[in-house]
Amino acid sequence: MxxxxxxxxxxxxxxxxxxxxxxxxxxxxxxxxxxxxxxxxxxxxxxxxxxxxxxxxxxxxxxxxxxxxxxxxxxxxxxxxxxxxxxxxxxxxxxxxxxxxxxxxxxxxxxxxxxxxxxxxxxxxxxxxxxxxxxxxxxxxxxxxxxxxxxxxxxxxxxxxxxxxxxxxxxxxxxxxxxxxxxxxxxxxxxxxxxxxxxxxxTSQSPEAVQTPQGFTPTVPRVSYGTGFFVAENGVLVSNHHVIENCSAIDVPGYGAASVILSDADLDLAVLRLDDPHSHAVATLRTRDIELGEAVVSVGYPLATYLNSSLSVGTGIVSGETGLRGEQRWFTTNVGIQYGNSGGPLLDEYGQVIGVAVAKSDELYLLSSIGTVAPNVGFAIKTGPLLDFLSIFRLPDTKPSKEAIPVRASVEIARDFTVQIVCSTHAN
Structure with missing residues (x-):
């Protein structure tokens, strides 16, 4: 250099x-x-x-x-x-x-x-x-x-x-x-x-005169973060469409570069594949629908800039059978969904994925329109639409646990198939 x-x-x-x-x-x-x-x-x-x-x-x-x-x-x-x-x-x-x-x-x-x-x-x-x-x-x-x-x-x-x-x-x-x-x-x-x-x-003569270091672009943030999880072998993983939209390069820390192979803006789902596949664990997707009041564990990488890209965990329940404005493909949870959680898995008490984190309530909109906020209201895409979206892929034939497991055990399982997604853009 x-x-x-x-x-x-x-x-x-x-x-x-x-x-x-x-x-x-x-x-x-x-x-x-x-x-x-x-x-x-x-x-x-x-x-x-x-x-x-x-x-x-x-x-x-x-x-x-x-x-x-x-x-x-x-x-x-x-x-x-x-x-x-x-x-x-x-x-x-x-x-x-x-x-x-x-x-x-x-x-x-x-x-x-x-x-x-x-x-x-x-x-x-x-x-x-x-x-x-x-x-x-x-x-x-x-x-x-x-x-x-x-x-x-x-x-x-x-x-x-x-x-x-x-x-x-x-x-x-x-x-x-x-x-x-x-x-x-x-x-x-x-x-x-x-x-x-x-x-x-x-500064008028010295070659050491201060200047903006070449390569910095202070006008626009050039990187965004999200979460994803492996659903099939050979590096196939799921995230949200809005996580990978307009990315010029996608990186999965610990695994390398990835490419989008399928995306749907309406569903807000995307399938990626590692450019250089590594061995990895695969999530178990639950086939039956969510139940109101059942326990939920969220796993993801929220607020990467402030939390130093650390895996974070949240617990709560399924608090609504539909999502924002009655969206049937979503459900509501009181697990706090933050920027960076998008695309991450939500697990049930058996360690199975029952949803994909997709959004949180717009607190500024609520405050301006009705004078209050709704803390810890998040939304997730149900596994029914997810399984339909993944129908062209050969998903592993996994047998879910029949006994409930502690939250810590669910987190250890999810840790192996949950990843951070770093989206780079080069717009000025």
Whole structure:
């Protein structure tokens, strides 16, 4: 890879929370750990070499985070620094003695730019004073060289990160501090900004002048998530049509790329097949209809951005024999259906699939139209329409259990045939 591409790869790994060092284009143990950690998150073999599918996934996840944060190039004249700033998060500003402060409306995460002339304090002296512990400040990490230094720790119990660079006439950099609600974001943001912040006086001449990293597309999220489950051998799986609609590439983490072989927008069902079939478990589809009040277990990958693509489980009952506006092919459940659950299986007390998660109630519509909401109202496609849709496929002849099993046992069964689906789009 070129030096530029190596730096970009490290920047993407920072944005997905896997790389905690400044992007310097130098590959070493920290980069290798970040790569293998990202592969582990995806369910891939941790080799340190990303497949083309994994590279696409990394790009899409990083671009999504870049867009969510509202990253924009900001030239801070008071702080004498040019930087990529998360303007959607740090939307408030105020002047400080040495630069500018950028913070969220609750002031729970705060970044301050710093420009300190050498006439006031030398670069080396500033490092010594900022890296010395006292009653208010505990230091957890520090590193220093002739061009920059980093100090991290806790100030009155709150995490902080300080990055300073040695400019011709001043020490220039920033400090960022956050409370517990930003624990996952604060450290990532600090390292990303340290990788893409430079003294303003360098930006007119220096090849290191800050710019939007090539390959990021901050205007539109370029990835979406759903759930699916295997229904036949040779990598055949089911999901919703709306999960795979308009996808330019589909990835099943842990299994690789997949292609759509059958889809129906009216039913909102789709059949996919792995491009490179792996061995896998297969779901048992129940043939008899649902029963009002029977127990339901949902399994899927909701809210992937926030839950780190973890398998999640919900329990409830069949609360209605039809779906939205009396849709006969659906049933209603009080299991919470969230974004990312779509296409996932709902199981009965025997571990059989009795439905495909498809939608949740539109709470904003309900609030505006009738003045209330309906929490934990979700909808699923019944297995009758699903079996009709799958009639052209050779489904395995499986014998369902005749005895009810614990929820944990159902989840362990479903874990082996339930997968996440990552849909990549390339629209600008």
């Amino acid at each position: 070129s030096e530029e591409d190596r730096g970009l790869l490290q920047s993407k790994l920072i944005l997905v929370g896997q790389y905690s060092a400044i992007a310097d284009s130098q590959f070493g143990p920290a980069t290798y750990r970040a790569l293998t950690n990202f592969q582990a998150v995806r369910g891939d073999q941790p080799s340190g070499v990303l497949s083309s599918t994994a590279l696409i996934d990394l790009h899409e996840r990083a671009s999504f985070m870049f867009a969510e944060m509202g990253m924009e190039i900001v030239e801070d004249a008071r702080g004498q620094m040019s930087m990529l700033l998360p303007t959607a998060l740090l939307s408030q500003t105020e002047n400080t003695r040495r630069g500018m402060a950028y913070f969220d409306p609750s002031n729970s995460i705060r970044l301050e730019t710093i420009s300190k002339p050498y006439a006031d304090e030398s670069y080396e002296s500033l490092y010594r004073s900022l890296s010395t512990e006292n009653a208010r400040r505990q230091i957890t990490y520090k590193t220093f060289n002739a061009s920059r230094f980093v100090v991290t720790g806790y100030r009155q119990g709150f995490p902080f990160y300080i990055y300073m660079s040695a400019a011709p006439q001043s020490s220039i950099g920033f400090s960022i501090e956050w409370d517990s609600q930003y624990d996952e974001v604060g450290g990532m943001l600090a390292v990303f900004m340290a990788s893409h912040s430079y003294p303003l006086l360098a």
